[in-house]
Amino acid sequence: MFFVKAFLCRLPLIEILMKKVFLVFLALVVLFIKDVRAQEIPMYGPDLNQKSLRINMGSQGVGAEFGYGINAKTALRLGANFIPLSANNAVNVSGFNSTSRVSASFSNVHLLADFTPFANAHGFRLVGGAAYFMNANGNLQMQPKSDYSYGDIVVPAADAGNLNMRVNWKGVAPYLGFGLLKAFPNHAFNINFDLGSYYLRRPDANIVGTGLLAGNSSQSAQLQRNLKDYRFLPVLQLNFNFKL
Amino acid sequence: MMSKIQKLLFVALIALAGCKKPTDNLKVVVDTDIIKYTALIQVTDAANGVSAPANATLTVSGADANDIYEISGKKQFKLTNGIITIGPDPDAAPTADKTASCNIQISAPGYNTTTKSVTFTADQKQQIINVSMVKTGGTVTAPPVSKPQPVYESVSLNFTGTCASRKDVEIRPSMYLFYRETGTNAAYQYLGYMEKGSITVTTLQKGKTYDFQLIYGGKSYTQTQLIDETNYDVKVDMGDACKDF
Incomplete structure (x- = not known):
């Protein structure tokens, strides 16, 4: 666990590495397509011209995709996903006896390529592409848990104010991962899995306070610094594929 | 159960493999203008x-x-x-x-x-x-005539109260502010009222160093600041005042 964390903390290195791997992957896909067409090899194989409708669910919520096999080893999928999440009292700030409500809302449209590199292992796919996140927000609202004592004066919790922290990752994000089980069903239906991660843009973060906490907007810069490396959106997804 | 699943999903989603706790080094800033x-x-x-x-x-x-x-x-x-x-x-x-x-x-x-x-x-x-x-047995005399305050270039001061004992809390004071030139040992004079830590004055001369004083809860809190610019963020150690927040 320590090594994983230490590794993840080397984010500038990961950022460069991920971008390079992504570019190499895309270049390989493009070269492969061009190569196949240039040599006029008859197009055949597990993915060629196949079409499917996919319903998926996982860590990036629920969504749907249209898949199309563009050659023997490569398929494209165009789809959309969304997820609304919320949880109570998942976060505490030291020095602030409070209740909290945290929520997140992510929705994207994406274009991904499934590449099956091994002829004898059709169930293993490399997956790359990108998404545009129309909505990628995290919100944390905190308010005092009880009435606030200021000296001998009791200020009702409702009058003390609250804190709202907002984070926004909206924008384009590359995706890299791998898939397990075949991209297209042999017959009418199959299931496969995706495991990977989007690499989101650096988030915008701010704090807005009300009432006696109105001065907390001064903490926005610190929150932005704390969240600048929160860019990996992991995807663990189950796909239900219906042959078209 | 659903709540636990939602929390787990939330952690998986929002953690986003980040390394630093989102709330690290965040202070809770509290206003005193109750x-x-x-x-x-x-x-x-x-x-x-x-x-x-x-x-x-x-x-x-x-x-x-x-x-x-x-x-x-x-x-x-x-x-x-x-x-x-x-x-x-x-x-x-x-x-x-x-x-x-x-x-x-x-x-x-x-x-x-x-x-x-x-x-x-x-x-x-x-x-x-x-x-x-008036001293007992003394006579009431006319109050001494105070000299008019000189007018200098406008200077903005933004005060933040901090406490060594509560590093997670900062205070934005709304209170009366006093000052004197550092090293004079003169009595503190009224400078003005600062609203949510901010005050703009024209009585501070550039190039001089001043002692600033707040009086809160029966205690005096001071900070010294050289004035050679037009805007300052001034931290005042307010002792144990933060324990009230």
Whole structure:
């Protein structure tokens, strides 16, 4: 666990590495397509011209995709996903006896390529592409848990104010991962899995306070610094594929 | 169960493989302007108009005395260097139809006891009540004529109260501010009222260093600042004042 964390903390290195791997992957896909067409090899194989409708669910919520096999080893999928999440009292700030409500809302449209590199292992796919996140927000609202004592004066919790922290990752994000089980069903239906991660843009973060906490907007810069490396959106997804 | 799943999903989603806790080093910034209508009481010796009589005490009486607090929200009315700020509980704040008022009585050994009436009105959030104490057996003299304040380039000061004992809390003080030139040992003079930590003044000369003083909860908090620019963020160590937040 320590090594994983230490590794993840080397984010500038990961950022460069991920971008390079992504570019190499895309270049390989493009070269492969061009190569196949240039040599006029008859197009055949597990993915060629196949079409499917996919319903998926996982860590990036629920969504749907249209898949199309563009050659023997490569398929494209165009789809959309969304997820609304919320949880109570998942976060505490030291020095602030409070209740909290945290929520997140992510929705994207994406274009991904499934590449099956091994002829004898059709169930293993490399997956790359990108998404545009129309909505990628995290919100944390905190308010005092009880009435606030200021000296001998009791200020009702409702009058003390609250804190709202907002984070926004909206924008384009590359995706890299791998898939397990075949991209297209042999017959009418199959299931496969995706495991990977989007690499989101650096988030915008701010704090807005009300009432006696109105001065907390001064903490926005610190929150932005704390969240600048929160860019990996992991995807663990189950796909239900219906042959078209 | 659903809640636990949602929390797990949330952690998986929002953690986003980040390394730093989102709330690391975040301070909770608290404003002190709970008592919004205040009166600064300045007690001085009538003989010189500057220094406060030693061991002076203040009591509050009158119709609304129960609603009057020291600016820290406590019922302890302790003069510090002859200075205290008082005001009504937010629930007893003055309105257009109703004022809040009290009498203050100041006593000091060797001085005649003095009583003044203080009235808080909706159209006046801050007021200064000067109390000049006459020595027992002395005669009331005209107050010394104070020199007009010089006017310099405008300087903005943004004060933040910090506490060594509570590093997770910062205070944005709304209170009266005093100053003197560093090294003079002169009595602190009234500089102005700062709202949510901010004050802009024209009485500070560039190139000079000043001691600034806040009086809160019967204690004096000071900070020194060289003035050679037009905008400063000034941190004031407010001792254990943060434990009240």
